[in-house]
Amino acid sequence: MSAWLAFLLPWEFSPLLVALVLGAALAYVRGLQRLPPEETVSVLRRVGFWLGLALIYFVMHTRYDFLSQHMFYIHRVQHLVLHHMAPFLLALSRPQSVIARGLPVRLHDRVLAPAWRHPLVQGAYRLLQNWFVAPVLFVGLIFLWLDPEVHFYAMLSGPLYQLMNWSMLIDGLLFWFLMLDPRSRAEGALIGLGPRIGLLLAAAVPQIMLGAHIALAPEDLFGVYAVCGRAWAISPLEDQQLGGLVTWIPAAMMHVVGTLIVIGYWMRADARKARLTARHDAS
């Protein structure tokens, strides 16, 4: 029991992460309490939110983070969580309106809402969420941090390591909130539901190729784990093969599941449109 508790203690304490996770959790709870009766949040959406938030905290702020620094495949699972799974769950739970309602009124009205509406912020957001930029950035970051030279320095340098993990988390949130928006383009989404299916599948291909390249490489590509020492005895190639498989298969599966969900949204959006037209014709 105490070993488990010790495992949950932060390895490298990050006030920023604690503030963000706690702030989001508190705002969410308060937002749910203030929900108007006509708006409901299903149990599944709530579970998605808490699971996503807890996963981010676990991989970034416990002893798990230590293991990620000293075992390639554990690091790959960490990035799978930060870049795919947790943002995926958070996007499905659509917590934006609940959190906005739960924030302190003055913070929301005077700071966050005006900042969000600022042309510079909106411009940057729209650029990052452009149909071409977003998937390229999503795949590009994976390739950047897995470049053996960059990876070497990211694992040796504390600040660079933090930059790597935060960039993966933020980009993961941007990408999956963009892709898993249940609205059609006519209803306000930045990219139409049909094009998103193509983008999701296209973005999986380079990840499959990179994962396969790593998993099947005959030599140790990431020497930094030998330099810094592995968390426990495992052969470098075995570690690398597992890491390659994590980069390859679960990541690609997330894209397939995402595609199925978007197809579901698409059918429902079509049904909504048909109902509207029918009502329009009737009146």
Add this chain to the structure above:
Amino acid sequence: MTARVWLVVLVLLVASCGGGEDWHAKNVRGVIPDLAFEMTNDEGRTVHAADYRGDVVLLFFGYTHCPDVCPTTLARLAQAIKLMGDAGHRVRILFVTVDPARDPPALLHDYTRAFSPQAIGLRGSDAQLDALTKRYRVAYSHDAPDAHGNYAVSHSSAVFAFDAEGRARLVIASELGAQEIAADLKRLVEAR
């Protein structure tokens, strides 16, 4: 924090564009922290990083029961120092044991001196050792002991090289030969 991130990014950009620094080992200037520790040396005295300022320091983690990595690495470093001639007197190997329970000072002393007169063994309490390994993002772990109570310790293979001012300069990976190490160390010694 943000400033340090940009510094590191800048350093990497300069390094990747071949900014003139062409080492055999990995250049880690500005990437990892300066040398800092408090440990007990193999003569039982408390020592600090500052005690070794003025010399190029090679920091290496290992243990005397180590079957392969430690003796070969120490032998290579010792050979590199010999190849440097007089300049070799300006280099010190700090061998930090990750198995203090089985490495008493006298054993550490005999073990390190057997490789080179420039080698010194360092021991620390759990807290001191953890502070040092965490600072350089290095891991070690003790495997389960066999029937005779013997056990292996997995640990980092790298040698961290610091210049005379205690700034981290190079990470020497295990595939580097004594000639290449000697060439790099000579430049570090002469750089002051």
